[in-house]
Every structure is written in C-alpha cells, then in structure tokens.
Amino acid sequence: MALPQDPLWYKDAIIYQVHVRTFYDSNGDGIGEFRGLAQKLDYLQELGITAIWLMPFFPSPLRDDGYDIADYRSVHSSYGTLDDFKLFLDAAHQRGIRVIIEMVLNHTSDQHPWFQESRSSRDNPRRDWYVWSETDTKYHGVRIIFTDTELSNWAWDPVSKEYYWHRFFSHQPDLNYDSPAVREEMWDVMKFWLNMGVDGFRLDAVPYLVEREGTSCENLPETHAVLKELRAKLDREFPGSMLLAEANQWPADLRPYFGNADEFHMAFHFPLMPRMFMGLKLEDRKPITEVLQQTPSIPDPCQWCLFLRNHDELTLEMVTDMERDYMYDEYAKDKSMRLNVGIRRRLAPLLDNDRRRIELMNGLLLSLPGTPIIYYGDEIGMGDNVNLGDRNGVRTPMQWDGGWNGGFSSADPESLYSPIMLNPVYGYQAVNVHSQKRFDHSLLSWMKRILRVRKSMPVFGRGSMEFLYPANHRVLAYVRELGKERILAVNNLSSSAQVVELDLQRYKGDILIEMFGKNIFPRVTDRPYLLTMGPYQFFWFRLRKI
Amino acid sequence: MAEESILTDDFLRELMNVGEVDILIGVPTLNDAATVGQVVQSIRSGLLKYFPRQRSVIVNVDGGSRDSTQDIVRAASISDLAPGTNPSALRTLHCISTTHERSTENGTGLHTIVAAADLVRATICGVISPDSVSIEPEWIERLLRPVSRDNVDMVTPIYRRNKFDGLLVRNLVYPMTRALYCKQVREPHPADFAFSGRLASFFLEQDIWSQAVIQNGAETYFVISAITGGFRLTQSFLGSRPRVDHSSGDLVQALRQSVGVLFWALGKNFPTCPANSATETITATGADAEPSMEPVRVNRKRLYQMFVHGLEELNPVLNSILSASTLAELNQAAATGEDRFQYSDDLWVRTVYEFASAYHKEVISPDHIIQAMAPLYRGKTYTFLVENRDSSAGDVENNVENLCLTFERLKPYLLEIWNGRK
Numbered sequence: 021m022a023l024p025q026d027p028l029w030y031k032d033a034i035i036y037q038v039h040v041r042t043f044y045d046s047n048g049d050g051i052g053e054f055r056g057l058a059q060k061l062d063y064l065q066e067l068g069i070t071a072i073w074l075m076p077f078f079p080s081p082l083r084d085d086g087y088d089i090a091d092y093r094s095v096h097s098s099y100g101t102l103d104d105f106k107l108f109l110d111a112a113h114q115r116g117i118r119v120i121i122e123m124v125l126n127h128t129s130d131q132h133p134w135f136q137e138s139r140s141s142r143d144n145p146r147r148d149w150y151v152w153s154e155t156d157t158k159y160h161g162v163r164i165i166f167t168d169t170e171l172s173n174w175a176w177d178p179v180s181k182e183y184y185w186h187r188f189f190s191h192q193p194d195l196n197y198d199s200p201a202v203r204e205e206m207w208d209v210m211k212f213w214l215n216m217g218v219d220g221f222r223l224d225a226v227p228y229l230v231e232r233e234g235t236s237c238e239n240l241p242e243t244h245a246v247l248k249e250l251r252a253k254l255d256r257e258f259p260g261s262m263l264l265a266e267a268n269q270w271p272a273d274l275r276p277y278f279g280n281a282d283e284f285h286m287a288f289h290f291p292l293m294p295r296m297f298m299g300l301k302l303e304d305r306k307p308i309t310e311v312l313q314q315t316p317s318i319p320d321p322c323q324w325c326l327f328l329r330n331h332d333e334l335t336l337e338m339v340t341d342m343e344r345d346y347m348y349d350e351y352a353k354d355k356s357m358r359l360n361v362g363i364r365r366r367l368a369p370l371l372d373n374d375r376r377r378i379e380l381m382n383g384l385l386l387s388l389p390g391t392p393i394i395y396y397g398d399e400i401g402m403g404d405n406v407n408l409g410d411r412n413g414v415r416t417p418m419q420w421d422g423g424w425n426g427g428f429s430s431a432d433p434e435s436l437y438s439p440i441m442l443n444p445v446y447g448y449q450a451v452n453v454h455s456q457k458r459f460d461h462s463l464l465s466w467m468k469r470i471l472r473v474r475k476s477m478p479v480f481g482r483g484s485m486e487f488l489y490p491a492n493h494r495v496l497a498y499v500r501e502l503g504k505e506r507i508l509a510v511n512n513l514s515s516s517a518q519v520v521e522l523d524l525q526r527y528k529g530d531i532l533i534e535m536f537g538k539n540i541f542p543r544v545t546d547r548p549y550l551l552t553m554g555p556y557q558f559f560w561f562r563l564r565k566i
Numbered sequence: 567m568a569e570e571s572i573l574t575d576d577f578l579r580e581l582m583n584v585g586e587v588d589i590l591i592g593v594p595t596l597n598d599a600a601t602v603g604q605v606v607q608s609i610r611s612g613l614l615k616y617f618p619r620q621r622s623v624i625v626n627v628d629g630g631s632r633d634s635t636q637d638i639v640r641a642a643s644i645s646d647l648a649p650g651t652n653p654s655a656l657r658t659l660h661c662i663s664t665t666h667e668r669s670t671e672n673g674t675g676l677h678t679i680v681a682a683a684d685l686v687r688a689t690i691c692g693v694i695s696p697d698s699v700s701i702e703p704e705w706i707e708r709l710l711r712p713v714s715r716d717n718v719d720m721v722t723p724i725y726r727r728n729k730f731d732g733l734l735v736r737n738l739v740y741p742m743t744r745a746l747y748c749k750q751v752r753e754p755h756p757a758d759f760a761f762s763g764r765l766a767s768f769f770l771e772q773d774i775w776s777q778a779v780i781q782n783g784a785e786t787y788f789v790i791s792a793i794t795g796g797f798r799l800t801q802s803f804l805g806s807r808p809r810v811d812h813s814s815g816d817l818v819q820a821l822r823q824s825v826g827v828l829f830w831a832l833g834k835n836f837p838t839c840p841a842n843s844a845t846e847t848i849t850a851t852g853a854d855a856e857p858s859m860e861p862v863r864v865n866r867k868r869l870y871q872m873f874v875h876g877l878e879e880l881n882p883v884l885n886s887i888l889s890a891s892t893l894a895e896l897n898q899a900a901a902t903g904e905d906r907f908q909y910s911d912d913l914w915v916r917t918v919y920e921f922a923s924a925y926h927k928e929v930i931s932p933d934h935i936i937q938a939m940a941p942l943y944r945g946k947t948y949t950f951l952v953e954n955r956d957s958s959a960g961d962v963e964n965n966v967e968n969l970c971l972t973f974e975r976l977k978p979y980l981l982e983i984w985n986g987r988k
Contacts, residue, residue, distance in 0.1 A: 309646035491583040493658035
C-alpha cells in the first residue's frame with residue numbers, strides 16, 4: 021500500500037504511541053525490539069491506526085526511559101540495529117502506516133560524547149554546546165519541573181568545576197541553542213532520520229530550548245526562532261514531513277508554536293486532557309467547553325493532537341489549584357498514584373475499568389477537533405502497576421495472550437525489562453489481545469469499529485466545530501462540519517440516564533443517521549430535538565439532507 | 567400542565583436539565599428586584615467558596631413579580647453558555663426560576679421548593695429570604711454545613727438583632743414554642759434556614775399543603791414538625807439581619823404567619839413533652855453577638871391607644887375567646903391609663919393560651935381570632951418597650967427568659983382549657 025501524498029496527512033491520522041521495548045520481544049531476551057514491532061504491524065493495521073509514534077529508541081543509559089540520549093544517530097542495542105529500524109519503517113509504510121519518531125532537542129544524556137567533551141575542559145570546542153555557569157544563581161526563579169526529585173535547575177560538575185543547566189533530571193544537561201553549531205548539528209540529526217524515511221518528529225520539551233535572565237526561560241522568542249529555522253529547513257528539504265510539539269502550556273501560550281503555519285504542524289492540547297477526565301467525574305461539560313472556548317484558533321494547515329493517556333503521568337500542570345486538588349482526590353486517592361504534578365495511571369484504571377466510561381472517553385477523543393493518539397495497550401484496557409518506580413507503571417509489556425509472559429516474550433519472567441501485569445483484573449490472563457480478538461463485543465473489537473467509523477469521514481480530522489450548549493449541562497454536544505459533511509456528536513457525561521433537547525433548527529429538514537448502526541433517526545424540525553441517553557452513552561450522527 | 571401538580575411543565579423541564587444535585591437553595595420572591603440580586607450573588611459566592619465540589623442549584627419560586635426579579639436570579643447562573651461568569655467554578659451552577667400561579671402566599675413557594683428538592687434528590691436544602699440583604703457568603707456555610715457534615719436535619723438561624731427588633735418572636739412565638747415543645751429554638755419562624763433531604767421529603771409527604779394557614783406560615787410549621795418528628799436540630803449564628811418595617815396591616819399578616827400556624831399546629835400535633843419537664847437547649851454554632859443597642863424610634867403612645875381602642879371595640883369578640891377573669895383583668899389594666907399601664911407576663915401568657923384554646927375549639931373563625939389578637943399584642947409590646955427602655959442587652963435577655971419561664975409554668979393551664987374544663 022502506497023502512502024497517500026497529501027501533505028496534510030497528519031490531520032486525518034490516528035496515531036498509536038508505543039515504546040519499542042514494550043511491544044514484542046522476538047528474540048527472547050526480555051526486551052521488545054524493532055523486529056518484534058515489525059511482526060506486530062499487521063495487528064496495528066487491523067486495529068485501524070494510520071501512524072506510529074515511537075518513543076526514544078536511541079543509545080542511552082536509560083535513566084529516563086530513553087529521553088536521555090547518548091547517540092542521536094543510532095539504535096539502542098537492545099532494540100536492534102539501524103537496519104532493523106529500516107526494515108520496520110519500510111514494513112510500516114507498506115501497510116500505509118507512517119512513523120513519527122521522538123527527537124529530544126532540549127537535552128542529552130550526561131553520557132553523550134558531546135557532554136563528555138564539553139565538561140572535559142573549559143577550553144573544549146564543545147564547551148558552549150551546553151549551558152555552564154560559575155554560580156547556581158543565574159535564571160533565578162525558573163520553576164523546577166521534576167519537583168519530586170530535583171532541588172535546582174543547576175548541577176555541579178566536579179570535572180570542569182562549574183554548574184550546568186538542566187530543566188529535567190540532573191543527568192540530562194540542556195543543550196545551548198545560542199550556539200550555531202548546536203543548531204546545525206541537531207538539524208543534521210533530523211536530516212539523518214528524514215533521509216531514512218521517517219514521516220515526522222515529536223519534538224520533546226520544546227519550550228525550554230533557550231534561556232534568558234529575568235524570564236521564566238520558557239516559550240521565549242529566541243526559542244521560537246530556533247524552531248522556525250528548523251521548520252523552514254524541513255519544508256525546503258523534506259516537504260510533507262511533520263513536526264509535533266510537546267509543550268505543556270496553556271492554550272494562549274501554545275498558540276505561538278504554530279506561528280503562521282511556519283513552526284509546528286501539530287501540538288498536544290495538554291490543558292484539554294485533564295479537563296476531559298474532570299468533566300466526566302463532575303458529570304458536567306463545563307471544564308471541557310471552557311478550555312476549548314479559551315483555545316485560540318490556529319492556522320488552517322495546523323492541528324491539535326489529542327490524547328487521553330501517554331507514557332507520562334496524567335499531567336496536572338495546566339489546571340488551577342482547586343482543579344488539581346479535585347483531580348487528585350477523585351483519580352488518585354492513593355498517594356502512590358501521584359507523581360510530580362500528575363497521576364501515573366493508565367486509562368482503564370483511571371476509569372475504574374468501566375467499559376461505558378472507557379468508550380465515552382474514546383468517543384470524545386475521536387470526535388473532538390484534532391488528531392487522536394492512542395497509547396499502546398489502552399485499546400485492550402491494560403492496567404498499571406503503581407509499585408514500579410517513576411512512570412514505569414504505565415510502561416509494562418504489551419499483553420498479547422494468556423500464555424507465557426502474556427505472549428510478549430519467551431524469556432524467563434525474571435529477565436523481562438519490566439514485570440508483566442499479573443493481577444486478576446488487569447493481568448495478562450484477563451486482559452490480552454488474543455482473547456479480545458475472539459469476541460465482537462470486546463473493547464478491542466469496539467475500538468476497531470470506532471476507528472473505522474472515524475476514518476470514514478474526513479470531517480472528524482478536518483472539520484470545524486460548534487458547540488450546541490443544551491440546557492442539560494451533563495450533555496456535551498457539538499456539530500463538526502466540513503463542506504457538505506456534517507456530523508453531530510452527543511455525549512452523556514453522566515452516570516445516569518439523561519434527557520436532552522438540542523437546538524438543531526439550523527439543520528431543519530436534515531435526517532440523522534446514527535453512524536455505528538446506520539439507523540435513521542427522526543428528521544430535524546423547528547422544535548427542540550429530543551434525545552434520551554443511557555449512562556455515559558454517546559451518539560455520532562451524520563446529518564443528511566435527503 | 568399535569569393536573570394537581572405543584573410543578574409547571576416548564577419548571578419540570580428546567581429541573582430535568584439541572585438533574586440530581588447535592589444542594590438546593592430556594593429563594594421565594596415577590597417583586598424583590600431591589601434586593602434579590604445581592605442575595606443571590608451572596609448565595610452563589612457561598613456555594614463556590616464553601617461547597618465548590620457539590621452539585622448545586624438555586625431555585626427561585628416567584629409569586630408573580632411584575633419587576634425583573636426572575637431575570638435577575640436567572641442571570642446569576644454559572645454555565646458555559648455565559649463564558650467568563652466564573653471561570654474558577656468547577657461546575658455549572660443553575661439558577662432557575664418558576665412562577666407559581668395558585669397563590670401569592672409563601673406556602674406555595676415553599677411547597678414548590680421542597681417538591682423540587684425531593685425531585686432532584688438534594689441532600690442539603692436551604693431557604694433564603696430575598697429580604698436578607700445583609701447576607702454574607704458565610705451564612706451559606708453556617709446554615710448548610712451542619713446538614714452536610716453533622717447529619718443534622720434542620721438548621722435555624724440566630725440573628726444579631728436590635729433589642730427592640732423581633733418582638734413578636736421574643737414575646738410570643740419563641741417562648742410559647744419553647745414551652746410547648748420543650749426545645750429552645752430562637753427563631754421558630756425563620757426567614758433563612760436549612761434542612762436535610764430527608765426532612766424535605768418528610769415535609770412534602772405531609773397532608774397540609776392545601777391548608778390556608780400553611781400558605782401563610784409554612785416556615786413555622788416546618789420547625790414545629792421537625793421538632794415533633796424527632797429530627798435533629800441545630801442553630802447557627804448568622805449575624806445582623808436588617809429590620810423590616812411593618813405597617814399595622816403587616817402585623818395581622820405576621821400574626822397569621824407565625825402565631826396562626828403555631829396555634830393550628832397545636833391542633834395537629836399537641837405537644838407530648840411533660841408539662842413540668844425542662845426545655846432542651848438546642849446547640850448553636852458560630853459566634854454569638856450582643857444585640858445592637860441603637861435607639862429605635864417607636865411611637866409608644868400610639869401603640870397604647872391602639873391597644874385600648876382595640877380592646878374596647880373587640881370586647882364582644884374577646885368575650886367569646888377569653889375567660890371572663892382574663893378579660894376583666896385586661897379591661898382593668900387598660901383603665902389604669904398609659905402611665906401606669908402594665909401587661910404582666912402572667913396575664914399575657916394566660917391571654918395567649920386562651921387564644922390558642924379558642925383557636926382549637928373554633929369558637930369563632932380562626933382568622934378572626936388571630937386578628938383579634940393584634941391589639942392585645944400591641945399592649946404587650948407597649949409594656950415590653952417601656953420596661954426595657956433603658957435595659958442592657960443582658961437585661962432584655964433576662965426579661966425574655968422570665969417570660970419563657972412563665973409560659974412554661976402556666977403550661978398546665980393550657981392543658982386544662984385545651985381539654986375543655988375551663
């Protein structure tokens with residue numbers, strides 16, 4: 021299958037996020053690798069996703085799950101070789117699946133040769149590739165991101181006897197983007213992978229690239245200039261490739277990352293995600309509609325990326341104190357579930373393994389404006405293990421079947437990179453791909469159906485959106501429109517049955533076609549359109565004028 | 567509209583949209599545009615500050631206002647329909663309004679409020695008067711918290727009043743309720759109060775709503791039936807409540823709303839607490855405050871004249887209500903002249919008890935009995951004002967306490983005349 025040539029392919033994409041080591045171990049060493057991932061591409065194609073976002077797979081001491089890169093131009097030996105990666109990439113493309121890889125621009129591992137050179141002496145040519153200071157008082161007041169582990173953004177280097185700047189862990193020194201050599205080198209790195217055929221990059225931690233005294237050192241104009249320079253080169257040399265921004269910021273602060281369609285193609289909508297969970301728990305659409313009302317419009321070619329869960333904690337940085345307290349109390353009563361400023365849990369446990377809520381949240385993910393990202397394992401309702409450190413509890417092996425190691429690996433269980441889930445609710449014997457494939461009503465089968473419906477109409481990826489604001493605040497309803505295509509999404513956020521009256525006068529005469537069963541609902545008239553909805557039920561209607 | 571339903575179809579639709587809530591606050595109104603905005607804003611602030619996570623609704627039940635009362639209440643809603651109204655609020659807060667067409671009296675309003683509370687399954691309910699312009703957000707916490715936290719069923723207010731304010735409550739309603747039901751509820755006819763969902767359902771099930779007397783004073787009946795039903799009560803200090811000036815016409819209405827209901831309720835639930843038992847103090851939470859001592863301008867001479875004229879004019883009516891000895895004592899006291907006139911506590915309590923008995927026996931129309939009480943109450947008020955002209959707050963409180971004790975001491979007398987032996 022040839023990849024479509026549409027440069028806006030990312031607007032229609034359904035992205036699947038996966039870490040290569042978690043997915044499938046084909047050589048029995050306890051760690052997933054590219055050959056294993058390639059073997060599971062048929063599964064992903066059948067699921068209906070159209071793009072894979074790979075977490076870092078580069079050589080790394082793995083002190084931050086690969087976000088501490090020690091070599092940008094190779095593959096970690098545990099995951100295979102560059103040739104293995106190329107084989108996987110080609111196999112994905114043959115199935116019409118694009119591949120987005122991670123690019124950590126902001127920092128390297130302290131084991132990276134660049135840093136080793138930089139710290140070796142103050143005269144080293146690569147000294148200015150990192151941010152050094154004789155004192156730890158520069159950039160005073162800049163917030164610390166990993167509040168649970170770091171006390172300062174500066175760390176003392178006993179070798180060169182100066183402090184180096186790090187916004188994340190102290191073993192992740194920040195690169196100095198004031199250095200033209202660094203900017204050129206990072207573009208070379210990106211070209212290396214683009215030439216191999218990757219379709220885009222998820223650029224990690226982009227708000228923090230440049231530092232300036234007296235500022236928050238976040239979202240600075242100088243940072244945007246660096247990103248625009250990269251984008252211009254990308255457009256010139258690799259048109260049709262895509263940049264996705266990871267910038268955990270408020271909507272107004274996120275907007276500049278799109279520029280005039282000359283910076284990022286896509287950016288994660290971080291503030292929306294916790295509010296979807298909040299709206300569900302409050303049984304009130306207000307948090308969701310308000311954050312979307314506050315979301316500025318973005319240039320036409322640009323797109324938001326939506327997600328429910330990912331490899332990190334459910335971040336609560338972009339909520340108010342009152343909202344954060346509420347989220348902790350409702351979703352992380354057990355303090356071990358809390359990490360940094362967030363909640364380290366997977367989708368199914370967050371929703372009490374309630375199938376109706378899992379479906380509703382996926383329904384929202386797939387019908388709100390943006391490109392959806394599905395985190396590996398959430399399509400079968402995998403659980404988490406809060407007893408594992410850091411965020412490793414949401415990075416356990418994929419559960420393929422009820423056999424040895426859940427079908428993930430033939431290695432001894434003790435040699436797996438992470439313990440597999442064993443408990444009676446979320447363990448591999450209860451939750452796995454094989455058993456869910458056997459039943460039409462499993463979560464996996466349902467996910468396949470809804471992805472099929474989503475892909476059937478471009479309006480989901482590209483359409484405008486207008487909220488309907490029915491008087492019943494437990495119901496979130498909106499119309500998506502693209503040309504003559506119109507769909508109506510109605511979501512009952514409540515645990516009880518609801519009646520809702522929708523003002524559809526603008527669509528008077530249209531017939532509503534329910535998109536899953538293709539059943540005909542009554543024609544729209546002058547009067548309010550009455551719907552009764554079961555607990556957590558949602559409808560997708562196609563509006564047709566016949 | 568469904569026949570016999572207290573809820574209109576439009577209101578029912580609004581309640582459907584509100585759905586299940588934790589807190590419902592009712593605001594009965596009639597042409598209150600001048601004050602209701604301030605009151606509703608304070609309620610809203612109280613809910614957001616002290617109950618941010620609870621599902622809440624403010625329900626305005628209007629008696630047919632011709633001003634903008636209902637629009638003002640509705641405008642206080644917090645929803646995504648009016649973005650920016652309160653971005654810090656976690657939830658939608660519906661402020662809905664309905665008009666009851668049956669009657670302009672308060673009883674229908676309260677009936678609608680408890681019916682709405684029952685339908686939306688509110689576990690914490692409150693009623694706030696649109697006259698309570700001194701309300702602060704803290705009132706909401708003080709009224710609702712005992713219900714939400716301590717499982718209390720009814721919370722009545724204690725206001726910081728002027729020493730000459732609330733005279734009907736001090737001279738009759740409080741002492742008589744306390745004596746008969748053995749519970750020291752300072753405001754048996756509360757303007758602002760809270761109750762549990764359990765109690766709302768209990769009120770709703772009472773077969774009282776068609777009674778004319780309830781239309782005038784459901785609040786008093788709520789308090790009495792909460793006492794007689796064995797529900798848990800508490801009181802909350804709220805602060806100052808502005809004095810509401812009543813014209814002479816309002817006095818009869820005030821008597822109907824409080825004393826009329828009190829007498830009527832006696833017929834339904836004659837108190838079973840023993841005549842000689844001590845009355846129970848009801849816990850009061852919050853900070854007590856001294857009564858304010860600002861001078862209040864009262865025309866005592868006119869009060870006395872109205873008492874004398876009323877007594878003279880109504881003598882034939884009073885003859886059928888009061889015992890010969892009580893009426894004679896009253897006539898005798900009136901004849902002493904303004905300077906020496908004194909309506910003693912003993913005579914006042916016997917007067918009230920005989921009125922209650924007459925009301926029960928329906929010797930004449932109950933409403934005429936209540937109307938006939940007005941001039942006598944003015945006489946007692948005159949005495950209270952004179953006696954307490956220079957009293958300190960503590961002295962006033964002592965005098966009220968002495969009156970309460972007289973009501974309690976003479977309770978056997980009420981039992982005697984109630985049972986027909988006198």
